[in-house]
Amino acid sequence: MIWDLLRDFALTEAMDQHRWRHDSSGVFTSKSAYRQFFQGSTTFEPWCRVWKSWAPPKCKTFLWLAIKDKCWTMDKLSKRGLPHRDKCVLCDQEEETIQHILVGCVFAREFWYKLLSAFGLQQLPPDNDEDYFAHW
Numbered sequence: 001m002i003w004d005l006l007r008d009f010a011l012t013e014a015m016d017q018h019r020w021r022h023d024s025s026g027v028f029t030s031k032s033a034y035r036q037f038f039q040g041s042t043t044f045e046p047w048c049r050v051w052k053s054w055a056p057p058k059c060k061t062f063l064w065l066a067i068k069d070k071c072w073t074m075d076k077l078s079k080r081g082l083p084h085r086d087k088c089v090l091c092d093q094e095e096e097t098i099q100h101i102l103v104g105c106v107f108a109r110e111f112w113y114k115l116l117s118a119f120g121l122q123q124l125p126p127d128n129d130e131d132y133f134a135h136w
């Protein structure tokens, strides 16, 4: 009850003070307000590598959409009741998602292996258990 909370509280003659609780000094600053605005938010690390790369804008846009899982793959078509195939058009083994197309499909892994081998980076293709492009 509120009475229980206030029973031991004593009023004084001192003036009330405004105190900004989001800064240790108790004083409002726009910096502390801005910092508070993003309290609890999460950061998305790949954005910097995508948008600050030398790739053409359409490639950056595609990568951004792929990372955000916003490409029109069969899983998205299925969710909206649009016509689609049931399996990946390349391997015909698994559901087609953007993550499958980019890193999960055996054809994708073969593509990455051949591409990276041309630069001596053949140890970097996605592993068999890699299932998220942004993590790779």
Ligand SMILES: [Zn+2]
Binding pocket: 088, 089, 090, 091, 092, 093, 094, 100, 104, 105, 106, 107
């Ligand atoms: Zn596939």
